Amino acid sequence: MALNPAPADAVIVVHGLQTRFGATIIHENLDFTVQRGEIVALVGGSGSGKTTLLRAIILLLEPTAGSIQLFGQEIIGISESAAFRLRRRFGMLFQQGALFSSLTVRENVAMPLREHTRLSIRRIAEIADLKIALAGLPADAGNKLPRELSGGMLKRAALARSLALDPALLFLDEPTAGLDPVSAGAFDELVVQLKESLGLTVVMVTHDLDTLWQATDRVAFLGERRVIGYAPMRELTRAQHPLIQAYFEGPRGRAAREQSCKAR
Amino acid sequence: MTGGEPWIANIPLADRATFRCENGACRCEGDWTLDGIEDFDPRELSSSSSASEFTLDGAGIQTIDTTGALQLLNVIADLERAGCTVRWVNLREEHQALLELVKERLAAAGTATAPQPPNRLEQLGRRVAFQTIRTIEFLAFIGEAAASLARLAVHPQRFRWRALFSDIETAGVNALPIVALLAFMMGIVIAYQGGQQLQAYGANIFIVELVALTMLRELAPLITAIIVAGRTGSAYTAQIGTMQITEEVDALRTIGIRPMDLLVLPKLLALIIALPLLTVFADALSVFGGMVMAQALLAVSFGDFLDRFPQVVTPTSFLLGVGKAPVFAAIIALVGCYQGFQVRGGADSVGRQTTVSVVQSIFLVIAADALFSVVLGGVGLWR
Numbered sequence: 299m300a301l302n303p304a305p306a307d308a309v310i311v312v313h314g315l316q317t318r319f320g321a322t323i324i325h326e327n328l329d330f331t332v333q334r335g336e337i338v339a340l341v342g343g344s345g346s347g348k349t350t351l352l353r354a355i356i357l358l359l360e361p362t363a364g365s366i367q368l369f370g371q372e373i374i375g376i377s378e379s380a381a382f383r384l385r386r387r388f389g390m391l392f393q394q395g396a397l398f399s400s401l402t403v404r405e406n407v408a409m410p411l412r413e414h415t416r417l418s419i420r421r422i423a424e425i426a427d428l429k430i431a432l433a434g435l436p437a438d439a440g441n442k443l444p445r446e447l448s449g450g451m452l453k454r455a456a457l458a459r460s461l462a463l464d465p466a467l468l469f470l471d472e473p474t475a476g477l478d479p480v481s482a483g484a485f486d487e488l489v490v491q492l493k494e495s496l497g498l499t500v501v502m503v504t505h506d507l508d509t510l511w512q513a514t515d516r517v518a519f520l521g522e523r524r525v526i527g528y529a530p531m532r533e534l535t536r537a538q539h540p541l542i543q544a545y546f547e548g549p550r551g552r553a554a555r556e557q558s559c560k561a562r
Numbered sequence: 563m564t565g566g567e568p569w570i571a572n573i574p575l576a577d578r579a580t581f582r583c584e585n586g587a588c589r590c591e592g593d594w595t596l597d598g599i600e601d602f603d604p605r606e607l608s609s610s611s612s613a614s615e616f617t618l619d620g621a622g623i624q625t626i627d628t629t630g631a632l633q634l635l636n637v638i639a640d641l642e643r644a645g646c647t648v649r650w651v652n653l654r655e656e657h658q659a660l661l662e663l664v665k666e667r668l669a670a671a672g673t674a675t676a677p678q679p680p681n682r683l684e685q686l687g688r689r690v691a692f693q694t695i696r697t698i699e700f701l702a703f704i705g706e707a708a709a710s711l712a713r714l715a716v717h718p719q720r721f722r723w724r725a726l727f728s729d730i731e732t733a734g735v736n737a738l739p740i741v742a743l744l745a746f747m748m749g750i751v752i753a754y755q756g757g758q759q760l761q762a763y764g765a766n767i768f769i770v771e772l773v774a775l776t777m778l779r780e781l782a783p784l785i786t787a788i789i790v791a792g793r794t795g796s797a798y799t800a801q802i803g804t805m806q807i808t809e810e811v812d813a814l815r816t817i818g819i820r821p822m823d824l825l826v827l828p829k830l831l832a833l834i835i836a837l838p839l840l841t842v843f844a845d846a847l848s849v850f851g852g853m854v855m856a857q858a859l860l861a862v863s864f865g866d867f868l869d870r871f872p873q874v875v876t877p878t879s880f881l882l883g884v885g886k887a888p889v890f891a892a893i894i895a896l897v898g899c900y901q902g903f904q905v906r907g908g909a910d911s912v913g914r915q916t917t918v919s920v921v922q923s924i925f926l927v928i929a930a931d932a933l934f935s936v937v938l939g940g941v942g943l944w945r
């Protein structure tokens with residue numbers, strides 16, 4: 299719930315997770331926890347299973363073993379109706395936006411509202427327009443079809459849809475990938491602003507080092523099929539693990555850190 | 563809000579968002595969230611007071627989200643429009659911040675102008691122009707395919723043999739079972755329907771003419787073409803259409819491969835080779851179906867049937883039927899590929915163009931068949 303002054307408790311608890319595609323093991327004995335009201339980023343090399351972990355948490359993929367709790371509710375083997383109500387509590391921004399191409403932006407945003415509430419069509423349209431505005435799009439964008447939007451606008455429209463139900467938990471898959479630096483920076487700011495004013499919990503997969511420095515509370519590093527480092531960015535970059543060192547000690551990693559130190 | 567099950571014990575149920583008013587001072591209470599405002603009625607407030615100054619007490623607000631904030635802002639805007647001045651008291655700082663954020667974002671977005679639907683005349687004009695352009699484009703596409711074929715004749719070593727053979731397999735070999743089944747059943751149906759009439763006149767043996775000529779000249783080529791249009795033409799459209807969306811077609815162009823050479827020519831040639839062969843196969847199976855029925859219903863044995871068959875069926879009849887197949891194949895392949903390249907945007911467009919592709923190719927196949935009948939009848943080639 300938004301602005302709930304509840305104690306900082308765990309929104310997501312992943313324990314002993316194993317996922318496997320055929321003979322390939324993606325995760326083995328993976329533990330991962332997210333507290334209410336924090337922005338957590340998942341990082342790691344390509345193929346380290348970041349998106350797979352995200353998909354397991356949002357009930358798109360059944361893990362081979364282990365347990366995942368969302369809002370204190372075990373989701374492995376969950377019933378269809380319980381899953382439906384749980385999906386009402388989180389929003390997901392897909393990497394390519396995944397907007398329905400036959401619907402306008404407003405209809406896209408209105409879809410979860412029509413599915414999950416009993417509100418009148420007029421009020422739904424009003425709420426949809428609000429979400430479009432919250433995502434930083436001009437009001438005219440609501441009448442457009444996804445194919446008429448630029449990449450940055452598409453991301454914002456997709457964000458508007460993921461915010462449709464005012465979720466307590468927001469998942470973002472590479473939110474700033476493919477955006478110009480100005481749009482990416484504005485997107486980071488928007489996410490932080492939403493978190494602060496709505497008390498959102500945010501879990502994102504990202505490779506954007508600037509986002510990691512500017513927008514996150516904690517960063518989980520995936521490698522060797524599990525979380526090998528989980529700390530605020532400043533501490534994580536000092537971690538001794540060779541994979542983490544290699545990830546952050548490249549020229550890009552250092553540039554982003556210097557940038558962020560200057561900014562503070 | 564749903565409730566009762568243990569699992570949502572830790573998610574508080576939403577209290578209804580309401581106002582409690584006493585002469586010009588109102589307390590906002592409950593959860594001003596999407597769940598809380600579901601039953602909210604803004605008239606609760608406006609009807610309760612006629613004062614010109616209004617005090618809203620925010621202390622009773624438990625939780626608030628953007629939807630609830632929007633609702634509150636709407637209520638305030640309504641009051642102000644009615645001439646009231648609205649003042650907040652006891653509003654928590656973070657709630658205040660959220661209200662400000664929503665207000666600011668809505669102001670930044672501006673108001674949308676509703677798009678004007680074009681009038682009927684304009685719609686008609688647009689449709690005509692659109693269809694004309696599409697027709698011209700299709701003719702241009704056929705021309706481009708022909709030019710591509712000519713280039714291939716000059717440089718045959720450039721041809722994608724592997725694509726050709728795999729296309730022949732999927733469009734031809736894999737279609738054998740369904741073509742066999744449908745052709746066999748068609749033979750049975752024709753022999754059954756015609757056989758009853760012939761029996762009435764004691765002209766049982768003419769079943770051979772009936773089955774052989776109908777099937778070889780008309781029905782076998784047509785039914786095969788229709789199956790292939792539904793099976794393969796649609797697959798061509800969907801494949802090229804999806805490649806169009808994922809920018810694979812553009813990637814081919816950048817690498818310097820003409821999409822026409824890689825995507826269209828092998829498919830076109832594969833179908834031109836496969837469809838006549840499928841038609842011969844359908845000829846055989848449908849005549850066999852007719853034979854089975856002739857023996858069962860009309861006591862015309864397999865031996866009698868096969869004795870009479872070469873006497874009534876001239877090679878011309880057979881060749882004319884099979885000869886139509888390459889034309890049908892070209893129609894199906896060209897329409898299927900062309901519609902694939904017309905896909906724009908997303909998944910809905912793939913579906914739309916695939917439908918258009920199947921409808922158009924079946925329509926054109928039947929139109930071409932009619933044209934064959936008229937022209938060949940005119941020059942006296944039917945018998």
